[in-house]
Amino acid sequence: MTKVKPRARDLGLPLQGEPGPFNAITDVPGVEVGFTTLKQLAGAPDETQVYTGVTAILPRGGRAEPIPVWAGQFDLNGNGEMTGTHWIDDAGYFLGPICLTNTHSVGIVHQATVRYLIELYPELFRKFHAWAMPVVSETYDGVVNDICGLHVTEQHALDALRSAAPGPVAEGNIGGGAGMATYEFKGGTGSSSRRISIVDRTYTVGVLVQSNFGRRSEFAVLGVPVGRHVTENAIFTESGLPDQGSIVVVIATDAPLTSTQLRRLAKRGALGIGRTGTSGGHYSGDLMLAFSVANATPLPPIGCVQPVGFHAEWLHDAHLDDIYGPTVDAVEEAILNAMIAAEAVPTFKPYGRMLSAIDHARLLAVLSEYGRLHR
Amino acid sequence: MKLDRIVLLLLACAGLLAGGPGTAADKPRARDLGVPFDGTPGPLNAITDVPGVAVGYTTLISGEPPLKEGEGPIRTGVTAILPRGTGSYGNPVFAGWFRMNGNGEMTGTTWLEEGGLLSGPVMITNTHSVGVVRDAVIDWLRKKDLLKDGNYPWALPVVAETWDGALNDLNGFHVRPEHVFQALDAARSGPVAEGNVGGGTGMVCYQFKGGTGTSSRVLSAKLGGYTVGVIVQCNCGGYDELRVAGVPVGREIKRINVWADVQSPTREAAMGSIIIVVATNAPLLPTQLNRLARRAAIGLARTGTTVSDGDGDIFIAFSTANDGVAKDAGFDSPFKVRTAGMVPNDYIDPLFAATVQATEEAITNAMVAAEDMTLLDGRKLIALPHDQLRALLRKYGRLEK
Numbered sequence: 145m146t147k148v149k150p151r152a153r154d155l156g157l158p159l160q161g162e163p164g165p166f167n168a169i170t171d172v173p174g175v176e177v178g179f180t181t182l183k184q185l186a187g188a189p190d191e192t193q194v195y196t197g198v199t200a201i202l203p204r205g206g207r208a209e210p211i212p213v214w215a216g217q218f219d220l221n222g223n224g225e226m227t228g229t230h231w232i233d234d235a236g237y238f239l240g241p242i243c244l245t246n247t248h249s250v251g252i253v254h255q256a257t258v259r260y261l262i263e264l265y266p267e268l269f270r271k272f273h274a275w276a277m278p279v280v281s282e283t284y285d286g287v288v289n290d291i292c293g294l295h296v297t298e299q300h301a302l303d304a305l306r307s308a309a310p311g312p313v314a315e316g317n318i319g320g321g322a323g324m325a326t327y328e329f330k331g332g333t334g335s336s337s338r339r340i341s342i343v344d345r346t347y348t349v350g351v352l353v354q355s356n357f358g359r360r361s362e363f364a365v366l367g368v369p370v371g372r373h374v375t376e377n378a379i380f381t382e383s384g385l386p387d388q389g390s391i392v393v394v395i396a397t398d399a400p401l402t403s404t405q406l407r408r409l410a411k412r413g414a415l416g417i418g419r420t421g422t423s424g425g426h427y428s429g430d431l432m433l434a435f436s437v438a439n440a441t442p443l444p445p446i447g448c449v450q451p452v453g454f455h456a457e458w459l460h461d462a463h464l465d466d467i468y469g470p471t472v473d474a475v476e477e478a479i480l481n482a483m484i485a486a487e488a489v490p491t492f493k494p495y496g497r498m499l500s501a502i503d504h505a506r507l508l509a510v511l512s513e514y515g516r517l518h519r
Numbered sequence: 520m521k522l523d524r525i526v527l528l529l530l531a532c533a534g535l536l537a538g539g540p541g542t543a544a545d546k547p548r549a550r551d552l553g554v555p556f557d558g559t560p561g562p563l564n565a566i567t568d569v570p571g572v573a574v575g576y577t578t579l580i581s582g583e584p585p586l587k588e589g590e591g592p593i594r595t596g597v598t599a600i601l602p603r604g605t606g607s608y609g610n611p612v613f614a615g616w617f618r619m620n621g622n623g624e625m626t627g628t629t630w631l632e633e634g635g636l637l638s639g640p641v642m643i644t645n646t647h648s649v650g651v652v653r654d655a656v657i658d659w660l661r662k663k664d665l666l667k668d669g670n671y672p673w674a675l676p677v678v679a680e681t682w683d684g685a686l687n688d689l690n691g692f693h694v695r696p697e698h699v700f701q702a703l704d705a706a707r708s709g710p711v712a713e714g715n716v717g718g719g720t721g722m723v724c725y726q727f728k729g730g731t732g733t734s735s736r737v738l739s740a741k742l743g744g745y746t747v748g749v750i751v752q753c754n755c756g757g758y759d760e761l762r763v764a765g766v767p768v769g770r771e772i773k774r775i776n777v778w779a780d781v782q783s784p785t786r787e788a789a790m791g792s793i794i795i796v797v798a799t800n801a802p803l804l805p806t807q808l809n810r811l812a813r814r815a816a817i818g819l820a821r822t823g824t825t826v827s828d829g830d831g832d833i834f835i836a837f838s839t840a841n842d843g844v845a846k847d848a849g850f851d852s853p854f855k856v857r858t859a860g861m862v863p864n865d866y867i868d869p870l871f872a873a874t875v876q877a878t879e880e881a882i883t884n885a886m887v888a889a890e891d892m893t894l895l896d897g898r899k900l901i902a903l904p905h906d907q908l909r910a911l912l913r914k915y916g917r918l919e920k
């Protein structure tokens with residue numbers, strides 16, 4: 145992936161904190177991201193438009209050993225889906241990837257992930273008794289994508305899973321975020337990270353969002369009410385439609401956090417969203433998931449001798465605030481990165497309009513007017 | 520896969536001739552064997568005693584062990600429960616849910632929790648077919664032209680599962696979208712087939728053959744005359760744990776231990792899951808339905824389980840009352856307050872009791888209706904033997920005259 149597009153920081157936005165080398169979720173060691181993107185534009189009103197995809201996040205890459213990650217989740221508003229959360233809530237961990245797609249393709253991606261897990265852990269599933277409970281979440285892209293045409297196939301999801309890699313993460317109209325809208329601008333996939341020092345240790349928090357929420361009038365960038373100034377092409381507002389979107393926030397860290405602490409970290413995802421201005425619409429599925437790759441503890445298959453227990457190191461609660469702040473910052477930045485990388489797409493329903501990306505120069509001009517630019 | 524056999528089974532299970540989701544009048548149910556239960560059941564003693572509720576199955580049975588991944592044997596299926604029959608989508612029911620143990624999946628609970636509403640069917644299948652069933656429900660809604668203006672343009676279907684990998688080629692992914700459409704299209708009111716049917720086809724319950732079971736209770740007119748109906752997909756419970764009407768049946772009947780290859784002593788006896796769906800026509804609000812769903816756990820407890828770490832015991836409760844109250848308003852319609860009815864909490868206890876009683880009976884019915892099956896490892900998994908059950912009930916002074 146060649147980085148050619150400017151990101152929020154490249155535009156000079158005064159974002160707080162110190163990001164990791166990629167300023168992406170993949171700054172957390174072992175975390176890999178893969179995408180499949182489907183783009184087929186309709187040339188006429190009666191033609192199908194496919195503009196969607198799958199994002200795969202592998203917390204421990206393609207590691208062939210079944211080692212869960214500790215996790216916690218939180219819903220700001222539940223008009224959405226994230227599978228696998230029953231076990232995350234009860235057990236505080238999950239095994240395998242996190243996949244993001246459109247609302248009506250959760251099922252096929254779920255099935256593909258089951259297949260991927262059987263292939264990745266053949267002994268676990270074939271020799272022993274095992275069941276897969278994949279984490280698959282979604283946001284709605286029916287404005288630019290024929291979502292009811294169910295165009296995502298199992299192969300698309302498997303391609304995203306198998307292409308997952310460390311390193312820079314592409315943003316904007318890519319993967320599950322291909323067809324998203326944010327504050328009635330084109331939205332999509334965005335990522336960011338922060339490095340955190342706690343006593344003599346350094347940890348990383350990485351965030352990936354699939355951003356698809358917000359009314360234009362509410363949109364704020366670093367406290368500046370940009371949405372009140374850039375009012376053109378607010379396609380939902382102009383059609384009398386409410387905020388129909390959602391956002392999925394995935395927070396990864398290598399800090400050794402318990403599932404209780406991770407649930408609290410997940411709640412900070414909502415604060416990061418809040419900074420961009422939304423009040424969390426009724427039609428929104430605003431779902432956060434936080435996981436930690438620390439304390440890697442193998443999961444012996446059912447049928448093997450089980451250990452009595454294991455030892456783990458957990459971060460003292462006194463240091464949590466040092467993680468909370470950078471996490472909120474990284475979520476805010478990931479959303480801005482998604483919007484800044486996104487590109488305009490013609491709409492599918494209603495046909496014939498344009499879901500425009502935010503104009504970088506306009507954004508900078510408004511920020512400059514409010515004295516919020518470095519330069 | 521032997522398609523002709525599957526089609527035959529589909530016809531049999533769909534009960535096309537009888538017009539119901541499956542009648543098997545010659546099969547005794549727990550009551551017929553003299554198992555004593557509390558409370559008064561409805562005419563069908565099934566979830567379909569709640570007016571409007573429809574149930575449909577697709578049952579897939581073909582092949583025999585040994586396992587050949589991708590080929591079989593296939594012992595699985597799909598169960599569809601439609602709260603308002605074919606009118607279920609776009610006219611949501613108030614709903615609540617409860618998770619007793621979360622080692623399982625029920626999709627759609629994020630929105631159930633937030634909105635308190637269930638629009639569309641509740642589906643139950645095997646663990647690895649949750650995905651295909653979920654998207655197929657959306658495709659079915661689209662084909663029925665229900666994902667259109669006036670309704671939500673998106674759907675968040677409720678699909679739950681239990682694991683049938685001891686009997687079924689689970690990793691062969693044999694459930695396909697057409698099986699989901701068939702179960703949905705076959706959904707009817709009327710008698711409900713039990714045992715090795717639908718999503719419950721390949722279940723193991725207390726180390727006997729498990730499956731699908733149902734029951735209902737009717738309250739007296741003084742208490743509102745409401746009906747509570749329950750359907751279960753039962754796949755849980757340890758060897759020694761099973762109790763029928765309080766009688767320690769699990770300890771008394773010799774049979775194989777499905778999990779004999781599991782070395783951990785704590786896990787040896789109990790692994791599995793149960794999905795419980797509670798329906799009522801009593802006007803209950805989502806908060807009250809959350810409470811009803813918790814009572815399903817109490818009914819489950821009567822059958823003896825202590826609920827293992829491996830269990831995905833997830834319950835959903837809905838009320839068909841307040842018809843139309845939760846319909847989508849549409850963004851362009853004028854603002855108007857809607858009025859919903861509710862049972863006062865002072866009168867909710869009889870509904871709790873009905874839920875507990877019907878859950879206990881539905882589980883027992885699932886086991887009584889289930890039929891022997893050969894496990895993938897070649898051992899024979901027996902269904903609860905009726906004669907031995909009766910003998911034990913007699914021994915412990917619990918046989919109903």
